[in-house]
Amino acid sequence: MQELPNLDTIDKIAQLIADSTFLPEEYQNNPANIKYAILMGHEFGLKPMQAVKNIRQHIQTDGELGQVYVATPVLLAIIRNSGVCEYIEEYFDSEKEVATCRCKRTDSQEVIERQFKVSDIPEGTYANYDFPMQHPDRYAQSKARSHALYDAFPDIVAGIEVADVVENISYPTSPSTEIPLEEFARD
Incomplete structure (x- = not known):
């Protein structure tokens, strides 16, 4: 640190x-x-x-x-830099419109997998926030990631709220302006 x-x-x-x-x-x-x-x-x-x-x-x-x-990319960087993250895998099934995130800790045999369906995005609840409707695949992926990371790394997440989990929020980062994870690497 x-x-x-x-x-x-x-x-x-x-x-x-x-x-x-x-x-x-x-x-x-x-x-x-x-x-x-x-x-x-x-x-x-x-x-x-x-x-x-x-x-x-x-x-x-x-x-x-x-x-x-x-921001969700920051949580991902925090987890990856924690020393206990073996891997985080993410993918989106465009046919089923389901995002999946799988992750594993170095100190556990358990693989945590969480999914989020595009159809689960609640319509009309995001005042001044159109990202979920404009980019449903990316939004679903962020939700799947957030839930998987919360469940696999509770000791590291330790009460960090993530923009994609806090509902009805005006998230400041769009896909075109996300910051590369390398910029969050620890010294």
């Missing part, structure tokens, strides 16, 4: 970037939330700016702040 910057450094980083319009809305002018994201990200091996970009807080329809969550 990378060394945690001292708290004075984290405070300076948060104060420095809090005025930026590049930040997600919930971090703008909010150095306390930036510090929280940096500290939480450190727990998962993320660098400070990776944490600020990929640890988000859901803004509810009434404007109130809700659950803290990470």
